[in-house]
Amino acid sequence: MIKSNLLIGITRILTGIGHRMIERIWRLGAGARLFFLTIIYSGESFKRFHLTLREIYFTGVMSLLIVIVSAFFVGMVLALQGYNTLQKYGSSEAIGVLVALSLVRELGPVVTALLFAGRAGTAITAEIGLMKTTEQLSAMEMMAVNPIARVIAPRFWAGVISMPILAALFSMVGILGGYLVAVPLIGVDDGAFWSQMQANVDFRLDIVNGVIKSLVFGVACTMIALFEGYDAPPTAEGVSRATTRTVVISSLTVLALDFVLTSFMIVI
Amino acid sequence: MDRTKIDLWVGVFVALGMAALLGLAMKVGNLTSSKLGETFSVTAAFENVGSLKPNAPVKSAGVVVGRVGSIAFDSKNYLAVVTINIDKRYAFPSDVEANIYTAGLLGEQYLGIEGGGADEPVVNLKNGDKIHKTQDAIVLEKMISTFLFSKASETNGGAQGSTAKATSDAKSTELGDAPF
Structure with a gap:
């Protein structure tokens, strides 16, 4: 009797795991399908570019404040922490290199993507989820307007265009923040700060790779947000859950992708 | 809006x-x-380039005058052949020396171009020329082992020298004692 109970319990756990796995894989497939449909129907978003511009305004321009302010603080903290360690080795002039490389290579693209997922990704998911709940998407289909071409594709391209711009701004503002702490506040030599940076930051290997990273993150974050919204159950609870999932999945995907991309990019 | x-x-x-x-x-x-502006490239062969890398600076008197182009291995002579791209604005006599230096104690390695005191008329380096006088990168292990060996041979040699002296003294006394 006890044995059969145990067996039933184990079976139930295994079934649950399998069910979840299949669900995940199904969602991955559905997401990939939406991605290809978006690419196919994205002609509309370039022909009627004002649709995309409007979305760039909502995803990019509205994210400017949070990105710039956090970049400033991240740069300042980097300079403070870096100086604290570097001065033990008598190489506090290398602080410019430290700040610039950490921002351009990693923190710029990654933190921007995380902020973007929280600020713009959730908004996209909630908006599309609510459009679905209030049956606006079905109404569009009734009027022979393809909701993917009209709603999804412009948001997708807006995200892809906005992300590298935001990441470049993040890096630049972060470096300025680091400069403000290192040079006027701590008293590192102004010339050494910039010249060491210029000697060690490579345009192709560091800056262009950072932009490539942010482009990939832009595709990933926007697509996840769009899919979660498009796939959300048309209830208040469904939309709220989809919004949460957007942040969680986007953040994890960005961090995992970052590792993969970095391992491709680093020349040993 | x-x-x-x-x-x-x-x-x-x-x-x-x-x-x-x-x-x-x-x-x-x-x-x-x-x-760099327009460059011309010359080659130089080294027995050991250490950790010199492509795109490392080429300096003369501390001024960056070019960049290392490529580093290849010559399997005929077992030498590393370094292609050096020098800015066309600068001219060097053909008998300059190419040395591999290290910037600071732990810094990156760079190529230094020095010397060149050819008699008149000075023939300048052209595209495709070869720098003949080179000095390898300093490998720390080699330097230490050379130092140790020289130290060891110094003490050994000193001891041998004294015994040799003693025997020769003995010989000379022998000779001196010779009955003529």
Whole structure:
């Protein structure tokens, strides 16, 4: 009797795991399908570019404040922490290199993507989820307007265009923040700060790779947000859950992708 | 929000992004400093290039005059052949020395071009020329082992010298004692 109970319990756990796995894989497939449909129907978003511009305004321009302010603080903290360690080795002039490389290579693209997922990704998911709940998407289909071409594709391209711009701004503002702490506040030599940076930051290997990273993150974050919204159950609870999932999945995907991309990019 | 206002803000946004990217390229990256003008390339063979890497600076009197182009292995002579791209603005006599130096104690390695005191008329290096006088990178292990060996042979040699002296003294006394 006890044995059969145990067996039933184990079976139930295994079934649950399998069910979840299949669900995940199904969602991955559905997401990939939406991605290809978006690419196919994205002609509309370039022909009627004002649709995309409007979305760039909502995803990019509205994210400017949070990105710039956090970049400033991240740069300042980097300079403070870096100086604290570097001065033990008598190489506090290398602080410019430290700040610039950490921002351009990693923190710029990654933190921007995380902020973007929280600020713009959730908004996209909630908006599309609510459009679905209030049956606006079905109404569009009734009027022979393809909701993917009209709603999804412009948001997708807006995200892809906005992300590298935001990441470049993040890096630049972060470096300025680091400069403000290192040079006027701590008293590192102004010339050494910039010249060491210029000697060690490579345009192709560091800056262009950072932009490539942010482009990939832009595709990933926007697509996840769009899919979660498009796939959300048309209830208040469904939309709220989809919004949460957007942040969680986007953040994890960005961090995992970052590792993969970095391992491709680093020349040993 | 009417359309023109959105266009304006998106324009500002994109312009900011461009400015940031331009700032990164010019002020942070090495896009400006690594650009040499027209260059000519010469080669130099080394027994050991240490950790010299392509694109390392080539300096003369501390001024960057070029960059290391490529480093290849010559399997005929077992030498490393370094191609050096030198800015066309600078001219060097053909008998200069190419040395591999290390910037600071732990810094990167760079190529130094020095010397050159050819008699008149001075023949300048041309594209495709070879620098004959080279000095290898310093390998720390080699330096230490040379030092140790020289130290050891010094003490050994000293001991041998004294015994040799003693025997010769003995010989000389022997000779001195000779009955003629």
